[in-house]
Amino acid sequence: MSAPHQPAHLDHSRSRRLLERAREVIPGGVNSPVRAFAAVRGDPPFIARGEGTSLIDEDGNDYVDLIGSWGPLILGHAHPVVTEAIIEAARRGSSFGAPTAAEVDFAEALVEAHPVLEQVRLCSSGTEATMHAIRLARGFTGRDVIIKIDGCYHGAHDALLVAAGSGVETFAQPGSPGIPAATAALTLTAPFNDLPAIEKHLQRQRVAAVIVEPVAGNMGCIAPAPGYLEGLRRLTQEHGTLLILDEVMTGFRLARGGAAERYGVDADLVCLGKIVGGGLPLAAFGGRREIMQRLSPEGPVYQAGTLSGNPLAVAAGRATLALLDEALYARLDAIGEALDAALRPDVEGRGLSMTRVGSMFTIFFRSSPPQNLDEVRECDLDAFARFHRAALDAGVYLPPAQFEAAFLPATLDDRALQRVIDGIRAALAVVDGAGQKD
Ligand code: KE4
Numbered sequence: 293m294s295a296p297h298q299p300a301h302l303d304h305s306r307s308r309r310l311l312e313r314a315r316e317v318i319p320g321g322v323n324s325p326v327r328a329f330a331a332v333r334g335d336p337p338f339i340a341r342g343e344g345t346s347l348i349d350e351d352g353n354d355y356v357d358l359i360g361s362w363g364p365l366i367l368g369h370a371h372p373v374v375t376e377a378i379i380e381a382a383r384r385g386s387s388f389g390a391p392t393a394a395e396v397d398f399a400e401a402l403v404e405a406h407p408v409l410e411q412v413r414l415c416s417s418g419t420e421a422t423m424h425a426i427r428l429a430r431g432f433t434g435r436d437v438i439i440k441i442d443g444c445y446h447g448a449h450d451a452l453l454v455a456a457g458s459g460v461e462t463f464a465q466p467g468s469p470g471i472p473a474a475t476a477a478l479t480l481t482a483p484f485n486d487l488p489a490i491e492k493h494l495q496r497q498r499v500a501a502v503i504v505e506p507v508a509g510n511m512g513c514i515a516p517a518p519g520y521l522e523g524l525r526r527l528t529q530e531h532g533t534l535l536i537l538d539e540v541m542t543g544f545r546l547a548r549g550g551a552a553e554r555y556g557v558d559a560d561l562v563c564l565g566k567i568v569g570g571g572l573p574l575a576a577f578g579g580r581r582e583i584m585q586r587l588s589p590e591g592p593v594y595q596a597g598t599l600s601g602n603p604l605a606v607a608a609g610r611a612t613l614a615l616l617d618e619a620l621y622a623r624l625d626a627i628g629e630a631l632d633a634a635l636r637p638d639v640e641g642r643g644l645s646m647t648r649v650g651s652m653f654t655i656f657f658r659s660s661p662p663q664n665l666d667e668v669r670e671c672d673l674d675a676f677a678r679f680h681r682a683a684l685d686a687g688v689y690l691p692p693a694q695f696e697a698a699f700l701p702a703t704l705d706d707r708a709l710q711r712v713i714d715g716i717r718a719a720l721a722v723v724d725g726a727g728q729k730d
Pocket residue numbers: 324325326327362417418419420422445446447448458459505509510538539540541565566696
């Protein structure tokens with residue numbers, strides 16, 4: 293094997309100066325913790341602009357972007373059709389706080405696309421979507437207890453910031469200070485892919501809802517075991533418990549109808565976000581009409597938002613969804629398969645493992661693909677950090693934590709895909725020998 297390719301360290305001097313300024317006025321210098329690159333012990337590049345599948349930072353370094361703003365940018369950065377739609381909408385005003393025809397068109401498109409949706413309510417973030425879905429489930433069932441899955445992340449609100457994944461797991465802070473014990477006591481947890489653990493909870497108390505990422509993306513990408521999602525549907529129905537699919541990440545990523553379509557699974561409520569906003573702040577929750585009718589102003593369960601259904605975000609979402617056709621998903625899957633075929637032999641040959649569902653993937657620094665959070669925790673996080681930095685130096689912008697999934701954009705051309713393959717191979721060579729821990 294040739295000497296490992298040692299990517300040159302890139303110049304990050306402008307980003308470093310910006311980070312020093314940022315830290316004076318913003319905690320950690322970032323507006324969302326995972327952006328701090330703490331888990332990979334590096335300083336984050338400050339991004340100047342995005343162009344298609346590239347990010348260019350303040351020092352002029354360019355990267356192939358496999359984060360895509362943590363999922364939304366399935367079409368890449370500054371897609372001309374999406375950008376034009378936003379500009380057109382902005383010329384008519386940025387916010388009215390009143391119903392608009394565009395929201396009706398958009399809601400109809402969401403209901404038509406996702407098999408769980410009969411009615412939908414728009415909001416501004418995935419956190420809001422899951423927070424409101426939980427309140428609605430509690431209001432509809434009259435029950436207080438909920439079940440979430442260890443390692444699944446549903447946003448930064450009290451009810452679900454318990455044994456969460458993503459940044460909470462990355463920072464090894466199960467839950468968070470500031471969440472009252474009384475609140476956390478109403479949230480039960482169970483390992484992913486463990487139906488007996490769910491059944492035991494359901495047999496012991498009346499549960500309002502089980503919420504799950506149908507394909508986990510916040511402890512790295514982990515697929516549901518065969519029968520897992522169907523088992524959740526069966527068990528929740530048997531116990532009068534609602535099943536909530538958190539498709540903020542998987543919605544319109546894995547198929548137009550999300551994981552529900554890809555796995556043919558039914559649920560009572562679904563949460564959407566990221567892609568549906570086309571890069572602008574927009575999310576949604578919805579499901580069976582009889583449940584959604586409990587929402588204010590029709591029913592007693594209150595939910596609201598000044599910028600819910602914002603015209604600019606709706607314009608970006610509509611323009612994006614209009615481009616998500618069969619051909620795009622076929623291209624997305626083909627890109628995933630090409631990446632898989634090129635990298636899996638290298639990854640497994642070095643005693644590591646790789647998971648992929650469509651255009652979501654993770655390289656795990658352990659020898660076998662994890663099935664749940666405890667197994668992800670066995671990864672060699674130090675080696676992952678060195679791998680991440682080497683990939684960045686090679687021009688591949690991967691999520692800065694083992695507990696995250698990478699996202700392939702549908703607009704990734706062959707040249708950029710080859711750059712990703714070469715960059716990841718070079719980074720793997722730098723950390724050769726890792727992953728032997730388990
Ligand atoms: P937001 O509130 O960040 O829009 O969505 C919360 C959320 C809900 N559900 C799922 C399945 C999610 O993945 C997320 C947010 N994902 C993280 C990335 N793992 C967002 C990145 C960040 O926190 O900055």
